[in-house]
Amino acid sequence: MYPLEDGSFAPRNQWYVAAWSQEIKRSPLERVILDNPVVLYRTTDGKVAALAAFCPHRGFPLAKGDVIADDIECPYHGLRFGPDGACTLIPSQDVIPAACRLRAYPVAERWQWVWIWVGDPDLADEALIPDHFEARLTDPAYRNAGGNYFEVPGRYVLLHDNLLDLNHVPYLHKATFGGDGGGAVQIPEVVAKETTISCTFTQPAIDCPPFLSALFGYSGPVSRTYVSYFYAPCLHVIVDSISRLDPATGVTEQLGDLLHIHAVTPATATTAHYFQGEGQNFSHTEPCLSEAFRSSEMVRAALEEDVSATRFIEQSIAMNRGRLSEILLKADKAAVLGRRMLQALIDAEAPATR
Ligand code: FES
Ligand SMILES: [Fe+2]
Incomplete structure (x- = not known):
């Protein structure tokens, strides 16, 4: 399908x-x-x-x-x-x-x-579960807070498409954190292995978005890099690294990493489960900033925007009798690789289990 x-x-x-x-x-x-x-x-x-x-x-x-x-x-x-x-x-x-x-x-x-x-x-070999330390979920350098859950009225691959192309952020999320994000992110560097994809997006010099200023207690120029890791077929961890930038010299000093944690599970042919959390590797103090950020109205509203986009595309698919004709852009590289990876995993299974 x-x-x-x-x-x-x-x-x-x-x-x-x-x-x-x-x-x-x-x-x-x-x-x-x-x-x-x-x-x-x-x-x-x-x-x-x-x-x-x-x-x-x-x-x-x-x-x-x-x-x-x-x-x-x-x-x-x-x-x-x-x-x-x-x-x-x-x-x-x-x-x-x-x-x-x-x-x-x-x-x-x-x-x-x-x-x-x-x-x-x-x-069912538990060794096949993505390595949670490597993914930073159990790395003690990070303080992570899970808990967001959405029942998504759209097929699961649409969520993977969404998470593998962060170029949607300044547009789909302009009413939430995208408007603070410093404009379009660049076409990512994409590295695909057998069952993982990593994508690096950079914003070399932007004003510190207000919600990050609130987290770091800093406002001024920053350099920001997102490295997005997809562990097919379920887990995405985006490492969002923010550094203080001296525009005169180009020297940077790391402020910290945010982790944006996502898991996508197919429910039915046209519905999915979406699990989301946030993490940080700075200021491991109480109250936990990741928890406050994860449960913030802004993050919940931004996730609703992704869920709505998935619902709208699912409706488009239904109106188009199950298929969409697509114009693929350069920015779709990671999403297309992600789809191929899922297809390869399906094809590798015996027909009886498909
Ligand atoms: S005991 Fe479950 S349906 Fe009868
Ligand atoms: Fe999004």
Whole structure:
């Protein structure tokens, strides 16, 4: 499906972010991951259980039920299932049929995320989760705050397109932080490897945008570099480095890095989950600036602009019967490489898992 090849949706034998850790509690949460309705909850020892979301008896949504000790109870006729998906109780009979069980999905918690694998469970190697230290998420030099979540009414690749081309910032976000961003960013330097892309955008000399002045306690000329890392098929980390600039000499002195953290998970063919957080490597003081920034109205409003853009493009696709004809620009290089990377991951999977 657009913008991938017909019949291609998303690579399934991959780890995806299913939820923020803080979202998963004892009370169950239902979320659709790559067309798999999943119910998530915590067991008594704090581990995350991820099970098929509908009761195998009559299809009742289990997220409407209660968690009792480590089991989830269907509220229709009281069947219970353990975190491994096995049925542990049928109140109306003693014998539990072998087929009466739920699919259990492999999960792993890293940083503040619950990662899930909805592909072939035999291939669910946790070593395939992007290295969180390398991505700076667990690097102690950074103080990171997660927690933003959006249900996006658009296909997941549109969000990757958005995140891989920051030239949209001064325009789409002109009412929020884009208007402070010092004008168009330059065509990025793009380096693609097998499953990662890095893009470097630079703004060599701009006035310090007001929201950064507030963070750094500095106003004046700055040099700004964004290095955007895409770990296909889910994670983007943008390292936004700001340096004080002496325009007379060109000498720079680093003020600090902001991290803009994004994870994109396909839900259905035309919807996605979007997880977003912020980080910093300066002033590790209370209150945490990253947390204040992440939860600020400005950041939430900017993210809504990306979500709206995705919704509008999805509507355009529907009006154009599932495809768009596109004029690709030089600035689309990283987005096109990202699409190719996703297609290659899909193509590498056995047809039965696609
Ligand atoms: S539908 Fe769940 S117990 Fe009957
Ligand atoms: Fe954006």
